[in-house]
Amino acid sequence: MMNSKGVGERRVIEIISSSIGKRCYDDVEVVSINSIEVALKCDMLVEGTDVPRGMEPWQIARKSIVAPVSDMASKGVKPLYALTSLALPKGVDERYVRGIARGFRMAEREFNIKIVGGDTNEGKELVIDCCMLGILEHRVVRRSGASTGDLILVSGPFGYTKAGLKILLEGAKASSWFKARAVRSVLMPKPRLRFGLMLARYATSAMDSSDGLAYTLHEMSKASGKRFIIEHKPIGKGVESFARENSLSIDDLVFYAGEEYEIVATVSKEHLDEVMSISRLTGCNAMIIGSVHDGTGVHIKDEYGERELKGYGWEHLA
Amino acid sequence: MMNSKGVGERRVIEIISSSIGKRCYDDVEVVSINSIEVALKCDMLVEGTDVPRGMEPWQIARKSIVAPVSDMASKGVKPLYALTSLALPKGVDERYVRGIARGFRMAEREFNIKIVGGDTNEGKELVIDCCMLGILEHRVVRRSGASTGDLILVSGPFGYTKAGLKILLEGAKASSWFKARAVRSVLMPKPRLRFGLMLARYATSAMDSSDGLAYTLHEMSKASGKRFIIEHKPIGKGVESFARENSLSIDDLVFYAGEEYEIVATVSKEHLDEVMSISRLTGCNAMIIGSVHDGTGVHIKDEYGERELKGYGWEHLA
Numbered sequence: 001m002m003n004s005k006g007v008g009e010r011r012v013i014e015i016i017s018s019s020i021g022k023r024c025y026d027d028v029e030v031v032s033i034n035s036i037e038v039a040l041k042c043d044m045l046v047e048g049t050d051v052p053r054g055m056e057p058w059q060i061a062r063k064s065i066v067a068p069v070s071d072m073a074s075k076g077v078k079p080l081y082a083l084t085s086l087a088l089p090k091g092v093d094e095r096y097v098r099g100i101a102r103g104f105r106m107a108e109r110e111f112n113i114k115i116v117g118g119d120t121n122e123g124k125e126l127v128i129d130c131c132m133l134g135i136l137e138h139r140v141v142r143r144s145g146a147s148t149g150d151l152i153l154v155s156g157p158f159g160y161t162k163a164g165l166k167i168l169l170e171g172a173k174a175s176s177w178f179k180a181r182a183v184r185s186v187l188m189p190k191p192r193l194r195f196g197l198m199l200a201r202y203a204t205s206a207m208d209s210s211d212g213l214a215y216t217l218h219e220m221s222k223a224s225g226k227r228f229i230i231e232h233k234p235i236g237k238g239v240e241s242f243a244r245e246n247s248l249s250i251d252d253l254v255f256y257a258g259e260e261y262e263i264v265a266t267v268s269k270e271h272l273d274e275v276m277s278i279s280r281l282t283g284c285n286a287m288i289i290g291s292v293h294d295g296t297g298v299h300i301k302d303e304y305g306e307r308e309l310k311g312y313g314w315e316h317l318a
Numbered sequence: 319m320m321n322s323k324g325v326g327e328r329r330v331i332e333i334i335s336s337s338i339g340k341r342c343y344d345d346v347e348v349v350s351i352n353s354i355e356v357a358l359k360c361d362m363l364v365e366g367t368d369v370p371r372g373m374e375p376w377q378i379a380r381k382s383i384v385a386p387v388s389d390m391a392s393k394g395v396k397p398l399y400a401l402t403s404l405a406l407p408k409g410v411d412e413r414y415v416r417g418i419a420r421g422f423r424m425a426e427r428e429f430n431i432k433i434v435g436g437d438t439n440e441g442k443e444l445v446i447d448c449c450m451l452g453i454l455e456h457r458v459v460r461r462s463g464a465s466t467g468d469l470i471l472v473s474g475p476f477g478y479t480k481a482g483l484k485i486l487l488e489g490a491k492a493s494s495w496f497k498a499r500a501v502r503s504v505l506m507p508k509p510r511l512r513f514g515l516m517l518a519r520y521a522t523s524a525m526d527s528s529d530g531l532a533y534t535l536h537e538m539s540k541a542s543g544k545r546f547i548i549e550h551k552p553i554g555k556g557v558e559s560f561a562r563e564n565s566l567s568i569d570d571l572v573f574y575a576g577e578e579y580e581i582v583a584t585v586s587k588e589h590l591d592e593v594m595s596i597s598r599l600t601g602c603n604a605m606i607i608g609s610v611h612d613g614t615g616v617h618i619k620d621e622y623g624e625r626e627l628k629g630y631g632w633e634h635l636a
Contacts, residue, residue: 007410007411007412007414007415009438009439009440011412011415012404012406012410012415012438013438015412015415015416015419016404016415016418016419016422016436016438028435029399029401029434029435031398031399031432031434031451033351033354033356033398033451033453034354034453036351036352036354038351038356038451040399040401040434040435040449040451041401041435042401042403042435042436042437042447042449043403043437044403044404044405044437044439044445044447046405046439046440046441046445048440048441048442049439049440049441050439080349080351081347081349081358083347083358083359083360083449084360085360085361085362085447085449086330086334086362087362087364087445088330092325092330093325094325094329094333096325097325097329097330097333097334098333100334101333101334104334114349116347116349116358117346117347117358117359117360118334118360119360119361119362119447120327120330120331120334121327121362121364121367121368122327122364122366122367123364123366123367123442123443123445124366124441124442124443125441125442127362127364127405127441127445127447129360129362129403129437129445129447129449131358131360131401131403131447131449133349133351133356133358133451135351135352
């Protein structure tokens with residue numbers, strides 16, 4: 001049933017979403033129940049691909065909740081309830097299960113949600129699927145909707161997560177300050193829930209950056225039918241010297257990481273002040289990274305001129 | 319983190335549900351959103367434990383939807399929307415993915431639901447988590463609620479599923495008619511959706527039998543604080559001669575199978591006629607198997623007297 005050449009995750013999504021006849025498997029889905037709109041999102045965490053070495057069971061469980069919270073946040077949806085389905089490897093011990101339970105409890109408090117149920121199974125590796133239900137605070141912010149003249153912003157700097165993985169998995173060198181910051185971004189990612197919910201009033205389009213900044217910018221550019229020009233790379237403090245010390249590419253750390261859980265959004269210039277106030281109010285470090293133009297594609301503009309930013313990010317299954 | 323003696327699935331459920339402080343991980347969960355009650359249920363299918371040899375990709379995908387539909391049906395909840403999260407093994411081919419997509423599409427039509435989204439991942443084995451959202455047709459039918467004097471009924475006969483697995487996996491002998499019937503119950507299980515929704519008006523308690531008939535009866539007896547006496551075993555046609563021919567125990571086939579997706583319910587005697595009409599109307603073959611008494615435990619009463627029915631069913635992870 002399998003062959004050696006994989007079909008690729010995006011093709012899988014194409015096949016399944018075209019088969020069931022909708023633009024789905026993306027962002028949040030809004031359904032109407034007795035005229036009340038409810039938003040749904042599920043996100044599956046798989047041990048082999050989503051859990052770096054050194055992550056404690058409670059951090060894994062918390063991360064499985066972070067992912068859909070971040071998606072909802074970027075769409076302006078307030079998460080309320082979650083179901084968590086587990087596959088656990090045979091022979092798992094009580095300490096491990098208690099850790100998972102503790103991570104769920106912490107996430108409930110941190111994001112003010114309730115986990116109301118779930119399912120438990122035996123599997124070859126740990127899998128946690130979190131299905132979340134939320135309500136619209138204002139309106140759903142889509143990937144499309146960016147207008148020419150809008151500013152492109154991110155909720156915080158990039159580069160820590162991939163650096164953290166290089167430190168955890170490959171022993172990359174780093175100052176103790178940077179190491180702590182980078183590893184924390186891997187083990188204890190912070191979704192921008194309050195920022196996202198407040199931003200929804202102003203954002204013309206938004207997505208979270210969990211598939212990588214470059215991929216996210218390309219998706220938004222494509223969905224909006226606009227050219228995105230990036231003039232300021234959101235390089236995290238210490239990322240440049242980390243890259244230099246370990247002979248890594250800054251662009252690779254900043255644009256092609258993933259699981260950074262920042263929000264990428266476009267806003268009209270006239271709302272810049274409000275958005276920056278929201279950023280301060282919610283403890284974010286939002287920054288403008290570029291602007292929206294007529295045309296297509298995502299381009300980097302710097303002292304060397306303008307060039308295309310490649311869109312590929314991480315793809316499973318291929 | 320693991321040791322050789324597993325913690326056991328029911329203990330996992332205990333730890334997690336006590337940790338997040340609710341009687342959950344069971345049946346459906348009802349949450350209130352702006353005063354509208356919505357029921358949620360998720361069910362995870364894992365290749366290694368839930369997919370017998372010989373099952374086609376479309377049948378696997380369909381089955382992943384059948385499980386939560388059956389749960390909702392037994393609770394009187396009409397399923398409306400589903401999210402399906404997938405983990406697919408690396409190198410999976412297009413034919414396989416198209417099969418999965420076809421199974422989802424068939425289930426959408428068969429149960430009149432919409433799959434509105436999902437998530438796709440790479441994993442060591444196929445995992446499909448289906449999270450379903452539904453609305454109450456009348457009220458939620460709980461496990462508790464059986465009263466002394468109530469009748470115990472099932473929506474159809476038992477024994478086919480375990481026989482089907484014996485035929486598929488161990489080459490058990492069977493007549494061609496019985497083989498087709500038993501294998502169909504494994505590959506194309508039929509949840510009792512219409513029966514369950516109509517029964518909700520009359521049932522004092524109910525559960526689906528997907529964890530095995532004995533386990534289900536014990537759960538309902540315990541939740542209701544009543545003694546269940548089984549006087550008529552719901553033995554499927556041909557199950558007795560299949561058991562004889564293969565030196566198997568009839569009780570084992572009937573009481574300790576699982577994934578049979580029949581509904582087990584208690585009803586007051588005065589509603590027996592209505593319930594039997596509903597059974598005919600919905601193409602079921604419901605039968606009374608016993609009655610509810612003061613006391614505790616589940617007992618079998620036959621020509622040899624009364625004896626306890628052991629409650630164990632299948633348990634993962636142990």
